[in-house]
Amino acid sequence: MAAELLRESFNIQGRNFDKAGEVSSGIKVILRDLLIDAANTRRTVIVAYEGEMNVVMYADRGTLTLILTDKDISLEIDDEGPGIPDIEMALQEGYSTASDEMRELGFGFGMGLPNMKKNSDEFRIESEVGKGTRVFARIKLDANG
Amino acid sequence: MTLREIKDLLQCEVLSCEDGLHVDVTQVVTSDGMSEILAFAKSKELMITGLTNIQSIRTADIAAVSAVVYCRGKRPDKKVIDFARQKRIPILVTKMVMFDICGILYNKGLKGVS
Numbered sequence: 379m380a381a382e383l384l385r386e387s388f389n390i391q392g393r394n395f396d397k398a399g400e401v402s403s404g405i406k407v408i409l410r411d412l413l414i415d416a417a418n419t420r421r422t423v424i425v426a427y428e429g430e431m432n433v434v435m436y437a438d439r440g441t442l443t444l445i446l447t448d449k450d451i452s453l454e455i456d457d458e459g460p461g462i463p464d465i466e467m468a469l470q471e472g473y474s475t476a477s478d479e480m481r482e483l484g485f486g487f488g489m490g491l492p493n494m495k496k497n498s499d500e501f502r503i504e505s506e507v508g509k510g511t512r513v514f515a516r517i518k519l520d521a522n523g
Numbered sequence: 524m525t526l527r528e529i530k531d532l533l534q535c536e537v538l539s540c541e542d543g544l545h546v547d548v549t550q551v552v553t554s555d556g557m558s559e560i561l562a563f564a565k566s567k568e569l570m571i572t573g574l575t576n577i578q579s580i581r582t583a584d585i586a587a588v589s590a591v592v593y594c595r596g597k598r599p600d601k602k603v604i605d606f607a608r609q610k611r612i613p614i615l616v617t618k619m620v621m622f623d624i625c626g627i628l629y630n631k632g633l634k635g636v637s
Contacts, residue, residue, distance in 0.1 A: 399581040406585065416566070416587075423585050424561050431578075484574040484582070489558030496562070 380447035384412070390433045390440040392459065395483060398434040401442050402427035412446070418517055421497040422451050425515045428490040429455040435480045436460060437510065450499075451517045461507040469495060469503075524548060524631060526590050526613060529569065532631065533592065533624055535615035538599070539607040546589050546613075550636050551628055553621060557582040563636045564588055571624055575599040577606060584610045594621045 386408075388401040405426050409419040426442060433440035437459025445452040462468045468475075469491050476486020495501045500516035527544040530537060537544070552564045553571040557578055560570060564586035571592045572579055580603055583591050590613040593599065598616055599607075607614050617624065625635075 396577070399578060399585075402585065403581065420566065420585075420587060427581070427585050428558065428561065483576060484555060484557035484572075484578050487556040487558055489556065489562055493558055493562050 380449040382445060382447050384408075384446040385443065387441050387443040390430055390437075390442055390455075390457070392434060392436070392438040392440065392457075394434060398431055398483075399427055402430050405442075405444055408444070409451070414446075414451070414519070418451065418519055422453065422517050424497045425453055425494045425517070426455075428494045429453065429513055429515075431485050432490055432511075433457045433459070435476065435483075435485060440510075448519075450519055453513075453515045453517075455513040455515075456510065457512075458510045461509055462503065462505040462511055463507050465503050465505060524628075524633060526569075526615070529590075529592070529628070530615055532627055533615070533617040533619055535592065535617045538604050538614040538616060540590075540611055540613040543590070543611065543613045548589050549633060551625070551633050552586075552588065552636050553625060560586055560588075565636060568636060569628075569633070571621060573597055573621065575603060577603050579603070580607045580610060580612060580614075583607075583612050588612075590615060592617060592624065594619060594624055 406423045437457035440457030443454040471492045472488040474488035480486035498515040499518045502514045505511040548569045550568045552568045566587040570588040575597045593616045596618040
């Protein structure tokens with residue numbers, strides 16, 4: 379059993395585009411201060427940032443929890459939002475349900491969820507339409523050698 | 524090629540971190556879609572984009588690129604420039620369009636990431 383070294387939750391405000399990304403920037407600083415190597419920090423922060431942007435763009439509110447053990451980094455992102463009707467479709471590169479407003483922000487080109495999956499060693503999505511979405515991602519600390 | 528050489532080639536104005544232009548870059552990542560930058564950048568690239576909002580600098584920071592070039596004469600607002608200064612990311616702005624910028628840099632030996 380891996381020993382849990384850190385667990386911290388952050389609130390994400392839906393549709394607050396000015397603050398979008400602040401949680402992920404904060405996580406980058408936390409991981410850097412903990413001397414996590416650059417490759418794993420980068421993978422974790424990309425997953426966090428894409429997840430955070432999804433909450434900001436689609437949901438009313440959400441929570442991102444960062445869990446660090448001696449073996450891996452986990453991210454749990456829970457939101458209260460519209461949910462994803464077809465998760466398999468949502469994971470395809472290029473598939474997007476984004477509005478023009480989201481695209482003007484530089485997001486919503488159908489790469490977010492695929493990016494999150496690509497940068498995770500373990501990745502799960504659970505979603506209920508009309509209620510919300512829960513994403514779990516694990517980054518193994520030995521995955522980059 | 525150093526950022527300073529790129530600045531001269533693309534006739535750029537520097538809006539932040541002029542003291543960081545000695546950095547050498549060999550690869551370039553370009554898109555107006557921030558997820559595309561995050562998907563392809565491996566770190567230390569030159570990022571070229573037409574998107575000038577705060578997310579462009581946040582993406583540059585998370586992707587750990589060396590500098591950001593805003594094309595087509597677009598200029599970020601003060602809040603974005605201040606954020607780039609805080610993150611130590613040089614911002615270069617040029618009137619050139621993306622196609623011409625890429626052609627000029629490719630001719631000088633820079634390569635895209637894939």
